[in-house]
Amino acid sequence: MRRLIVSGAIALAALVTGAGAVAIAAGTTPEAPARQWKFEGPFGTYDRAAAQRGYQVYQEVCSACHSLSLLAYRNLTELGLTDNQVKGLIKDITVTDLGDDGQPADRPARLSDRFKKPFPNELAAAAANNGKAPPDLSVIVKARANGPNYIYALLTGYVPFDKLTPDQVKAYSVTKDDNYNTYFPGHRIAMAPPLADDKVTYADGTKATLGQEASDVTEFLAWASEPHMEDRKRTGVRVILFLLAMAGLMYAVKRQVWSDKH
Numbered sequence: 001m002r003r004l005i006v007s008g009a010i011a012l013a014a015l016v017t018g019a020g021a022v023a024i025a026a027g028t029t030p031e032a033p034a035r036q037w038k039f040e041g042p043f044g045t046y047d048r049a050a051a052q053r054g055y056q057v058y059q060e061v062c063s064a065c066h067s068l069s070l071l072a073y074r075n076l077t078e079l080g081l082t083d084n085q086v087k088g089l090i091k092d093i094t095v096t097d098l099g100d101d102g103q104p105a106d107r108p109a110r111l112s113d114r115f116k117k118p119f120p121n122e123l124a125a126a127a128a129n130n131g132k133a134p135p136d137l138s139v140i141v142k143a144r145a146n147g148p149n150y151i152y153a154l155l156t157g158y159v160p161f162d163k164l165t166p167d168q169v170k171a172y173s174v175t176k177d178d179n180y181n182t183y184f185p186g187h188r189i190a191m192a193p194p195l196a197d198d199k200v201t202y203a204d205g206t207k208a209t210l211g212q213e214a215s216d217v218t219e220f221l222a223w224a225s226e227p228h229m230e231d232r233k234r235t236g237v238r239v240i241l242f243l244l245a246m247a248g249l250m251y252a253v254k255r256q257v258w259s260d261k262h
């Protein structure tokens with residue numbers, strides 16, 4: 001609703017001031033197409049294998065720029081991995097801690113460590129990425145409208161400069177150094193296309209197409225955004241069953257109590 005009001009206001013402002021380009025920018029970001037996700041619906045659960053592959057994509061590609069600060073490595077056991085499997089996954093990651101002498105020193109990551117941040121702070125992150133800091137991905141799926149569909153569409157929605165129409169180039173002032181993304185509001189995005197076919201080699205042998213990688217990393221980020229969703233849904237189902245049983249019981253009691261009053 002708020003977006004509607006905002007885009008309405010922008011369109012109105014554009015009409016008044018004649019700044020047509022702004023109206024185009026706000027009005028032509030298409031809605032991300034709906035996809036089937038196993039975790040949707042009242043009984044939906046995460047696809048553990050997809051989320052594990054998604055971790056691999058995050059770790060090998062996205063973690064160069066994006067932090068995932070709300071997760072610790074031990075949380076990966078919730079994806080169906082044992083402690084030892086997670087230790088194997090993180091064996092090459094080093095984190096900076098304090099040594100015995102109180103000076104910063106590198107040591108191998110432990111299960112209790114939070115996910116390693118690629119940059120020490122936001123300014124450094126922005127400075128390394130043409131002035132736009134890559135956002136933390138911990139809750140990105142919840143933070144964007146139509147979250148999973150949007151993230152998937154974003155990762156697969158880049159259009160190379162030579163495939164753009166002259167109108168698009170003009171309307172969004174795209175140069176060949178910019179990245180054009182169909183689903184990013186305003187289309188010009190500071191993130192270069194992070195994924196492509198065979199960007200990773202999956203440990204489980206799945207073929208790593210662009211679509212597969214995007215779908216897996218989205219599954220992983222959806223889990224990261226709401227790791228307790230399955231518990232929540234299970235509790236919901238139990239509560240509904242309890243209320244149904246209770247309603248039946250109350251009805252029986254009511255009939256019993258009123259049986260000789262009719």
Ligand code: HEC
Nearest residue numbers: 061062064065129132133134135140189190191194195217
């Ligand atoms: C080379 C650095 C880099 C890599 C690697 C990278 N990103 Fe980004 N990402 C960025 C930057 C910079 C932005 C901010 C873009 C902007 O606001 O214009 C961003 C923004 C995003 C956004 C937010 C878009 C929005 O709606 O605001 C998402 C989601 C995202 N990246 C996901 C990913 C995923 C998933 C991966 C791994 C497959 C990844 N990124 C890899 C640099 C990177």
